[in-house]
Amino acid sequence: MNLIINNHIIDSNLEDILKRLRQETDGRFLKDIAKRGDNIAITCAWHKDGLENHPSCYVYNRTDNNEVPFGFYKCFTCGSKGQLYQLVSRCLNCGIEEAKQWLIDNFSKTITEELISLPTISLEKNKIEYLDESILDQYAYFHPYMFKRKLTEEIIVKYKIGWDKEKDAITFPIWDENNHLLGISERSVNSKYFYLPKDIGKPVYLLNFIKKEHIQEVYVVESQIDALYLNSLDKSAVALLGTGTKDQYEILKKSGIRIFHLALDGDMAGRHGIMRFIENMPDNIIIDVLLLPEGKDINDLSKEEIDNLRIMDKTNYMRFFTIHKN
């Protein structure tokens, strides 16, 4: 079973996660990390105050067992057991929510929201094989679900949103900032899954249009639907396909955009994403933040509600967020 935290699948290599964890404790915890079949054995973080001599705590390293989630640990000496984020919380001496966020921020590339299928991308000799735009022709249909998610006909045509008959899924082409077609994400009309290829950095969705049109002021959101919806309201927008990565900040720094309106989701992950965005952008870029209601994303709101959202400039936001962090 995958370890899923707030819609994010923790999908990194378990050994990497544990080694990073050890590193962040300056070697205080997890002295030994060794592969043992389906598990990774670690020095137990609980008994003997984390200083046992031989590793007797086993962390489960598979995702295909429906009974046991990835990263579940059990110590065969003291009997401690629990989820990976509890282990993180123990080692980093932080709360469970913070531990979960640490895992999401550092070790998750996949969001359980939409289904992305990128069948033809390969990375031979470090070269990306881009898709030919003609691949989109087979999906050139309208589907009622698009309108249900408040997309307009104009937006659907401009951004080539389509429908995959076989999978009954809405298709969203994803380009990089230089207008190369990287892949097609799919959002099943019925179920909710979302994958990005592991070996490709996340692009900034719709940035190719922003660059083509020399737009210097944009809204920044998490999901594709949110970006498309804002564009349909005549607000230029890009999506981070998540809460933002270092690579994306670098791409945005070189984009020519001078003003960012951050409209990430109204939840803890969204607020952390906003903080990271602000921290990673140069001071001379203007950034403000739209304060979304708890648990909402942009697509949940009407145009009027969006226009009436409270806005905070980046300095006040950082101050406010730091005070209310916990």
Ligand SMILES: [Zn+2]
């Ligand atoms: Zn133990």
